Amino acid sequence: MKEQDQQQPDPRWGQNYFGVPAGDRPASFDQEFGTHSQSDNDRLAQPEQAANAAVETRRAPKKIGLGSALALMLVGSIVTGGVVGIGATQLTKSSNVVSTLEQPSVPSQNNADQAGSVEHVAAAVLPAVVSIQTANAEGSGSIISSDGLVLTNHHVAAPGERSGLQVTLNDGSTHPADFVASDAATDIAIIKIRDVSNLPVLEFGDSSSLVVGQEVVAVGAPLGLNSTVTSGIVSAMNRPVRASQDGGESSLIDGIQTDAAINPGNSGGPLVDMQGHLVGMNSVIASLSQNSSSQSGSIGLGFAIPSNFAKRVADQLVKTGKASQPMLAVSVSYQSPVQGALIAGVQKGGAGDRAGLKAGDVVTQLDDRRIDSADALIAAVRSHNFGETITLKVTDERGQNERTVEATLSND
Structure with missing residues (x-):
């Protein structure tokens, strides 16, 4: 993906934790493979x-x-706030005055046991x-x-x-x-x-x-x-x-x-x-x-x-x-308007390649979980175990020609 095609960060999300403006993501954002931690070169499209x-x-x-x-x-972050005490007052008129100051305090129920x-x-x-x-x-x-x-x-x-x-x-x-x-x-x-x-x-x-x-x-x-x-x-x-x-x-x-x-x-x-x-x-x-x-x-x-x-x-x-994650070994696009995760590239010999995935495929479901974005696919893959076989529902970019494929995630 060319750098000028990248979507700019949404200013609504403001600054990071210490007030330092978050930087633009790199031009290689949509060209990364795998689902390893960020220290790995072949991780799955993690901007x-x-x-x-x-x-x-x-x-x-x-x-x-x-x-x-x-x-x-x-x-x-550090947040300040006030504490508001709420009391109950008898609103009905009565000639008899009741004061809780003159009554014994009721023990609070303790359910610790x-x-x-x-x-x-x-x-x-x-x-x-x-x-x-x-x-x-x-x-x-x-x-x-x-x-x-x-x-x-x-x-x-x-x-x-x-x-x-x-x-x-x-x-x-x-x-x-x-x-x-x-x-x-x-x-x-x-x-x-x-x-x-x-x-x-x-x-x-x-x-x-x-x-x-x-x-x-x-x-x-x-x-x-x-x-x-x-x-x-x-x-x-x-x-x-x-x-x-x-x-x-x-x-x-x-x-x-x-x-x-x-x-x-x-x-x-x-x-x-x-x-x-x-x-x-x-x-x-x-x-x-x-x-x-x-x-x-x-x-x-x-x-x-x-x-x-x-x-x-x-x-x-x-x-x-250090940590690593199971890999589907595909890159995903964050610029796609489709409902699902658009495959931008497939690493040769990886889990996605062996399953028959190709650039232009849109993953809409992983096992029984709906996939509606690139991040949803990454998170779902990471939640599975190394070497586990997953079932994917895949369509073309028009949402047609749905097919089901099985992929065995990387073992290391």
């Missing part, structure tokens, strides 16, 4: 800033664009959630090993690779931590708390078993307020969310959408089910603000990285220091 799904990053959660009125941001309650979940999860600070960022994280490994976002941990990291545990104690590894393309990172042992850990849940409407709890340190718990439901699954990172990089997650309140500082913290299992990692929020200089909080549109995906990438980062 450094996707115009059709622009999302601004912030060092402790992100913003996303969901139409002309919405912007998405990494959950890491009741399995499945938010109180029970909070009591179980909070000890394994940490607050993370760097010189210029704040976020959250989940302890995943008793000797101090912490799962968090790349945009939270990366600034501390050189400047240093500090972790605050739930008991209020602070400890230095070391950067282990991260992957900007998936916004996943691992850090390690120094000189600790016997820490409580979070158990991974199976994110593929989540259903819309299921209750979930988000835990983290929004605005630096450690050990904050909010609750909500799974609002939707499989939301492709792209966010621009500092340094011209971008990340793409196949997000779990939730209405549990997620605010700046929640990034990297856990989204758990009502058994306290980690089913997602909070990473991005949407905002109604169109002002690039403003910083907003939760409007009930938050997005988390599914735990199954985060666990796979985290395991790679711990063992090898």
Whole structure:
């Protein structure tokens, strides 16, 4: 694709997390192959800033664009607000005056011992959630090993690779931590708390078993307020969310959408089910603000990285220091007006080539999942496992001549 043909970034999405304008994507944007992390040369068309799904990053959660009125941001900005107390007043006239000042206080019901309650979940999860600070960022994280490994976002941990990291545990104690590894393309990172042992850990849940409407709890340190718990439901699954990172990089997650309140500082913290299992990692929020200089909080549109995906990438980062993704080995166009993912090129000998895909094909479905954009195809492919065989529905650019093909994703 020629440079002059590229779509310019949508100004609605404003600036990145630190107020630095997001850069234009490179001329080679639509000429990349594969679905590896951004460090790989053959990754599947991952623009450094996707115009059709622009999302601004912030060092402790992100913003996303969901139409002309919405912007998405990494959950890491600083937002201020007031708290309004609401009281009840007796409106009917009466000659008898009732004063609650003269009545004994009623004990509040505590359901901490009741399995499945938010109180029970909070009591179980909070000890394994940490607050993370760097010189210029704040976020959250989940302890995943008793000797101090912490799962968090790349945009939270990366600034501390050189400047240093500090972790605050739930008991209020602070400890230095070391950067282990991260992957900007998936916004996943691992850090390690120094000189600790016997820490409580979070158990991974199976994110593929989540259903819309299921209750979930988000835990983290929004605005630096450690050990904050909010609750909500799974609002939707499989939301492709792209966010621009500092340094011209971008990340793409196949997000779990939730209405549990997620605010700046929640990034990297856990989204758990009502058994306290980690089913997602909070990473991005949407905002109604169109002002690039403003910083907003939760409007009930938050997005988390599914735990199954985060666990796979985290395991790679711990063992090898880098991450890779299953590949279809095709390039996709972001300039196409069609409903689906338009194949711009096919890597010879790759999974797509072996399946019979060719330039000009439009992928409209992957297994039982509808594909309506290039990012949707990338996110869907990444959500599958290495060596897995997927079924694709494919049409021509006019939406005709539909056919079904099977592709076996790359094994490494």
